[in-house]
Amino acid sequence: MRLHRNLVFAVIDALNLIFNENEYADKVIEKVLRYDKRWGARDRGFIAETTYDIVRWKRLYAEIAEVKEPYTRPHLFRLFAVWCVLKGIRIPDWKQLEGTPERRIKGRFDELSKIRKYRESIPDWMDQLGEKSLGDKLWTKEIAALNKQAEVILRTNTLKIQREGLGTALQEHEIETETIPDYPYALKLKERKNVFTTESFKDGLFEVQDASSQLVAPYLDVKPGQRVVDACAGAGGKTLHLAAQMQNKGQLIALDIYESKLKKLKVRARRNGVHNVETRVIESNKTIKKLHNSADRLLLDAPCSGLGVLRRNPDSKWKLVPEFIDRIMGVQQEILQNYSKILKKGGQMVYATCSVLPQENSEQVNQFLATEAGTEFSLIKENKVYASKSGYDGFYMALLQKQ
Numbered sequence: 001m002r003l004h005r006n007l008v009f010a011v012i013d014a015l016n017l018i019f020n021e022n023e024y025a026d027k028v029i030e031k032v033l034r035y036d037k038r039w040g041a042r043d044r045g046f047i048a049e050t051t052y053d054i055v056r057w058k059r060l061y062a063e064i065a066e067v068k069e070p071y072t073r074p075h076l077f078r079l080f081a082v083w084c085v086l087k088g089i090r091i092p093d094w095k096q097l098e099g100t101p102e103r104r105i106k107g108r109f110d111e112l113s114k115i116r117k118y119r120e121s122i123p124d125w126m127d128q129l130g131e132k133s134l135g136d137k138l139w140t141k142e143i144a145a146l147n148k149q150a151e152v153i154l155r156t157n158t159l160k161i162q163r164e165g166l167g168t169a170l171q172e173h174e175i176e177t178e179t180i181p182d183y184p185y186a187l188k189l190k191e192r193k194n195v196f197t198t199e200s201f202k203d204g205l206f207e208v209q210d211a212s213s214q215l216v217a218p219y220l221d222v223k224p225g226q227r228v229v230d231a232c233a234g235a236g237g238k239t240l241h242l243a244a245q246m247q248n249k250g251q252l253i254a255l256d257i258y259e260s261k262l263k264k265l266k267v268r269a270r271r272n273g274v275h276n277v278e279t280r281v282i283e284s285n286k287t288i289k290k291l292h293n294s295a296d297r298l299l300l301d302a303p304c305s306g307l308g309v310l311r312r313n314p315d316s317k318w319k320l321v322p323e324f325i326d327r328i329m330g331v332q333q334e335i336l337q338n339y340s341k342i343l344k345k346g347g348q349m350v351y352a353t354c355s356v357l358p359q360e361n362s363e364q365v366n367q368f369l370a371t372e373a374g375t376e377f378s379l380i381k382e383n384k385v386y387a388s389k390s391g392y393d394g395f396y397m398a399l400l401q402k403q
């Protein structure tokens with residue numbers, strides 16, 4: 001691979017913003033990709049993938065390169081040099097990369113790879129928490145799987161097209177896909193491509209949604225004509241799936257505490273041809289009270305640590321702190337206790353997270369069932385989805401019924 005100076009400089013700029021200015025990786029990549037309109041798909045792919053790679057392996061690379069935060073530009077070039085050597089890319093004769101100690105880098109890599117927190121490039125606290133929560137064997141496998149680059153998975157919008165038709169439509173844009181057994185709406189891209197510029201996307205024929213996330217809406221078993229509440233709807237990834245499962249019939253109420261997210265949901269709903277969704281911002285407990293005892297189905301896609309989706313958000317490894325997980329666990333229990341009142345008698349709800357930690361998942365459900373609010377509920381089934389077993393994101397979902 002021949003390295004192009006302007007692309008590498010864009011990567012260095014991106015790393016500076018992510019590591020030193022604490023900006024979000026996805027936003028930074030959007031920003032640097034706007035530097036030069038002439039860059040083609042391969043150039044853009046190089047910038048995005050190299051930046052994500054170095055973000056993912058920050059701790060390991062920094063240990064190898066012997067650099068500490070805040071990183072100066074020469075430090076960032078040293079991280080980049082480690083990336084080149086470990087990828088087997090010839091170091092160009094640029095002055096920023098002069099004297100790269102290739103053999104030492106390989107030696108340090110072999111040595112550090114024996115220790116999980118370096119090999120998997122994670123903070124000490126995360127390694128300890130993962131091991132304590134999942135046990136040594138499962139955590140070792142899980143964190144390795146969570147460090148793999150996520151494939152691009154699409155969810156067919158069955159309100160507009162069936163999966164086979166979507167595959168054919170994408171082929172016309174030279175996008176090759178394959179189905180995934182046991183995921184009835186999913187198409188996996190055979191090769192990473194930008195799907196957002198296709199007519200099929202603009203026409204709302206699909207959404208980009210990980211395979212594990214596609215399990216959540218069907219778990220709630222919604223029916224056309226029901227009254228369904230999605231209480232932590234965000235920008236609506238699962239709301240749109242619920243609407244498709246309801247065949248656009250019935251009432252779907254999408255709630256969130258952030259209006260900005262619900263605005264995005266409305267744009268996506270229009271594109272998807274979803275007509276049965278109404279958004280409401282949760283301004284106070286009054287918004288919830290008005291809905292008490294009214295829903296046939298309720299989705300609680302709770303805010304969480306996001307430990308199950310590290311493949312797609314590797315910068316979370318450096319932005320997450322244990323105090324956030326402690327705080328969000330309190331919010332999860334409050335959501336279970338307060339929002340479960342939205343369900344009618346006989347109604348069903350799904351509590352879901354994109355975390356693999358039992359304390360955010362089954363332990364929250366058990367704790368809820370042991371409280372007064374939980375006495376009316378029983379657990380029907382739960383699914384603990386591990387990246388190391390499924391090959392997709394880590395997720396949790398529990399189906400509960402109100403007596």
Ligand SMILES: C[S@@+](CC[C@H](N)C(=O)[O-])C[C@H]1O[C@@H](n2cnc3c(N)ncnc32)[C@H](O)[C@@H]1O
Pocket residue numbers: 231232233234235236237238239255256257258261282301302303304331335354
């Ligand atoms: C896991 S995300 C939802 C993702 C979304 N359901 C999707 O499929 O795209 C959790 C959402 O909960 C929202 N949230 C956080 N605290 C909340 C609360 N107390 N009540 C309702 N929603 C909350 C966040 O704004 C965020 O959008």
